[in-house]
Amino acid sequence: MGDVLVFAEHQQGKFPKSSLTAILAGQELAQKRGGKAVAVVASDNPDSLASELAKYGCAKVVALAHPALKNYLADAHAQALAALVKSSGAEYVLATATAMGKDLMPRLAARLGAPMASEIVAINEDGTLIRPMYAGNALATIEMDGPVKVVTVRATAFDAAKPADSPAPVEKVNAEIDGASARMQFVAFNQTKSDRPQLIEARIVVSGGRGLKSGDNFKTVLEPLVDEMGAAMGASRAAVDAGFVPNDLQVGQTGKVVAPELYVAVGISGAIQHLAGMKDSKVIAAINKDEEAPIFSVADYGLVADLFKAVPEMVQEVKKLKQS
Amino acid sequence: MKILVPVKRVPDPATTIRVLPDGSGIATDNVKWVINPFDEIAIEEALRIKEKQGSGEVVLAAVGQQSWQEQLRTGLAMGADRALLVRTDAALDTLAIARLLAKLAEDQKPDIIILGKQAIDDDSNQVGQMLAEMLGWPQATFASKVEFQDRKCTVVREVDGGLETIGFDLPAIVTTDLRLNEPRYASLPGIMKARKKELKEIPAESLGVDLTPKLKIKKLDPPPKRQAGRKVASVEELVQVLHNEAKVI
Numbered sequence: 001m002g003d004v005l006v007f008a009e010h011q012q013g014k015f016p017k018s019s020l021t022a023i024l025a026g027q028e029l030a031q032k033r034g035g036k037a038v039a040v041v042a043s044d045n046p047d048s049l050a051s052e053l054a055k056y057g058c059a060k061v062v063a064l065a066h067p068a069l070k071n072y073l074a075d076a077h078a079q080a081l082a083a084l085v086k087s088s089g090a091e092y093v094l095a096t097a098t099a100m101g102k103d104l105m106p107r108l109a110a111r112l113g114a115p116m117a118s119e120i121v122a123i124n125e126d127g128t129l130i131r132p133m134y135a136g137n138a139l140a141t142i143e144m145d146g147p148v149k150v151v152t153v154r155a156t157a158f159d160a161a162k163p164a165d166s167p168a169p170v171e172k173v174n175a176e177i178d179g180a181s182a183r184m185q186f187v188a189f190n191q192t193k194s195d196r197p198q199l200i201e202a203r204i205v206v207s208g209g210r211g212l213k214s215g216d217n218f219k220t221v222l223e224p225l226v227d228e229m230g231a232a233m234g235a236s237r238a239a240v241d242a243g244f245v246p247n248d249l250q251v252g253q254t255g256k257v258v259a260p261e262l263y264v265a266v267g268i269s270g271a272i273q274h275l276a277g278m279k280d281s282k283v284i285a286a287i288n289k290d291e292e293a294p295i296f297s298v299a300d301y302g303l304v305a306d307l308f309k310a311v312p313e314m315v316q317e318v319k320k321l322k323q324s
Numbered sequence: 325m326k327i328l329v330p331v332k333r334v335p336d337p338a339t340t341i342r343v344l345p346d347g348s349g350i351a352t353d354n355v356k357w358v359i360n361p362f363d364e365i366a367i368e369e370a371l372r373i374k375e376k377q378g379s380g381e382v383v384l385a386a387v388g389q390q391s392w393q394e395q396l397r398t399g400l401a402m403g404a405d406r407a408l409l410v411r412t413d414a415a416l417d418t419l420a421i422a423r424l425l426a427k428l429a430e431d432q433k434p435d436i437i438i439l440g441k442q443a444i445d446d447d448s449n450q451v452g453q454m455l456a457e458m459l460g461w462p463q464a465t466f467a468s469k470v471e472f473q474d475r476k477c478t479v480v481r482e483v484d485g486g487l488e489t490i491g492f493d494l495p496a497i498v499t500t501d502l503r504l505n506e507p508r509y510a511s512l513p514g515i516m517k518a519r520k521k522e523l524k525e526i527p528a529e530s531l532g533v534d535l536t537p538k539l540k541i542k543k544l545d546p547p548p549k550r551q552a553g554r555k556v557a558s559v560e561e562l563v564q565v566l567h568n569e570a571k572v573i
């Protein structure tokens with residue numbers, strides 16, 4: 001009892017920081033429940049991924065292998081993981097609440113008949129979990145019953161696991177997948193190309209809203225600031241809906257949750273759904289021409305100004321600072 | 325095509341939510357109740373599919389209290405054909421809700437079930453995926469485009485780092501993301517017509533599903549309040565304080 005299986009998502013042959021976050025959260029949960037953390041990687045060819053994963057101090061790494069695990073698809077992955085959970089006797093299955101984690105884990109929970117807590121932000125000593133509800137306006141203390149429980153963690157709420165002194169043993173398992181019942185087909189992935197840091201991992205995030213007025217202005221006005229600051233770029237829903245920027249830049253209750261050291265909101269009013277995705281940032285700065293904008297109620301530093309004047313000036317000021 | 329759309333009643337996203345002092349729930353005295361915004365998008369998508377194909381039926385389904393009739397009527401006024409209300413006053417978890425919806429699906433035999441990706445009150449993002457597993461159907465969550473060719477469905481999904489396309493045969497589950505469509509408003513004639521449409525109540529206990537919640541909310545707490553900061557006078561000052569005071573650049 002008390003063992004935690006951590007599903008570690010990989011992207012392009014690597015583990016993003018969000019997966020290392022799941023490992024640390026899984027280790028914390030296992031420790032509080034008197035069990036051990038076991039990391040799981042699933043792929044058609046998991047060997048090198050498994051040896052990478054083994055560096056991060058889990059009791060064991062399980063490499064689930066099957067041709068059907070080549071591209072991520074919910075039905076095949078849920079089948080493979082459910083069989084592993086049953087044979088391992090683990091009490092918890094945990095993953096990060098990424099797009100993949102959100103898609104997969106409820107399906108797995110249903111397969112196991114297990115309850116699921118989404119996007120937890122803390123683990124109490126007694127094993128109860130804390131998760132935000134109502135766009136972060138309430139923090140719920142959650143208790144789950146049953147032999148197996150499913151959990152996703154919010155990436156910004158936990159640190160990333162660090163490499164341990166010695167690698168964990170790797171166990172390769174041929175996944176149990178009934179091909180006939182795996183009925184989804186992967187067609188294509190249209191990747192948003194960007195050389196900038198990933199939104200949820202960046203130390204600085206600069207986000208733009210409807211105030212930018214066009215996709216062109218994102219490029220000519222906001223991007224120079226983003227790049228001068230070495231930041232990741234984010235956006236409000238209004239900017240994404242208007243087609244100024246791609247969907248995966250949306251910060252908020254129903255987009256990505258970020259908590260960088262510095263969040264700069266430009267031309268964003270600060271609707272509750274947006275605040276839900278950034279209010280845990282360490283320092284918040286806001287530029288808005290409306291001094292009554294709600295974003296100023298959470299900003300450590302607010303500048304009431306026209307962004308089309310202020311942002312180019314800021315690019316120059318940051319440049320000066322770097323030169324001095 | 326027969327389309328089932330599960331609908332949840334939630335506080336209007338524009339309402340400020342406050343936790344009750346005893347932590348037992350949220351204050352509901354000034355709350356306006358609406359259809360979960362993602363479910364409105366689901367209803368809209370179902371109506372468009374029916375309109376495009378020139379035939380079919382859009383059936384709404386909710387698991388909740390008597391008061392939820394209001395939101396089902398709104399959905400009927402948007403253009404849905406009929407509605408089912410699985411009546412219960414119990415606090416259910418997502419597993420029980422998905423099980424009840426699965427029972428309805430076995431009975432109604434829809435070709436596709438379109439749900440919201442998440443309810444904006446509990447923010448769980450679970451029911452659609454659970455339902456897909458219970459029925460053994462394919463799932464396409466976070467859809468921003470849905471297309472059909474006979475019984476084959478192709479969905480573009482909003483995922484980390486871009487857009488993913490997946491394909492599968494019906495029956496299947498789709499959950500909506502914000503960019504899928506812009507929901508219509510109920511028209512006055514729509515509202516008049518909706519009064520006469522069928523809204524059938526089914527007692528939850530009659531469906532033979534174990535409703536005992538495995539997940540319980542022990543209490544709610546308000547989040548820690550963020551101290552409002554101060555205004556700065558110029559861009560120069562902003563960059564200076566971020567460097568010297570906050571030490572983040």
Ligand SMILES: Cc1cc2nc3c(=O)[nH]c(=O)nc-3n(C[C@H](O)[C@H](O)[C@H](O)COP(=O)(O)OP(=O)(O)OC[C@H]3O[C@@H](n4cnc5c(N)ncnc54)[C@H](O)[C@@H]3O)c2cc1C
Pocket residue numbers: 208209210211212235236237238239250251252253254255256266267268269270271272273274277287288289290293305306307308337361362444
């Ligand atoms: C179900 C649901 C889910 C949602 N999820 C999200 C979410 O995840 N993320 C999210 O962000 N939103 C979300 N929203 C939308 C949210 O409610 C707001 O509508 C949205 O955040 C507004 O975006 P905005 O601040 O860019 O636009 P606006 O509210 O229009 O604000 C634009 C701001 O720009 C300022 N401005 C304009 N011109 C200038 C200028 N020249 N210089 C300086 N300032 C200027 C204005 O003063 C204004 O404050 C959701 C809404 C719903 C209903």
Ligand SMILES: Nc1ncnc2c1ncn2[C@@H]1O[C@H](COP(=O)(O)O)[C@@H](O)[C@H]1O
Pocket residue numbers: 329330331332360362363385386387388418421438439440441442443444446447448449450451452
């Ligand atoms: N009580 C309910 N009755 C009907 N549909 C529901 C109910 N709860 C959730 N749903 C559906 O499931 C979706 C996801 O909800 P959730 O998993 O709670 O975030 C919602 O957008 C609805 O379509």
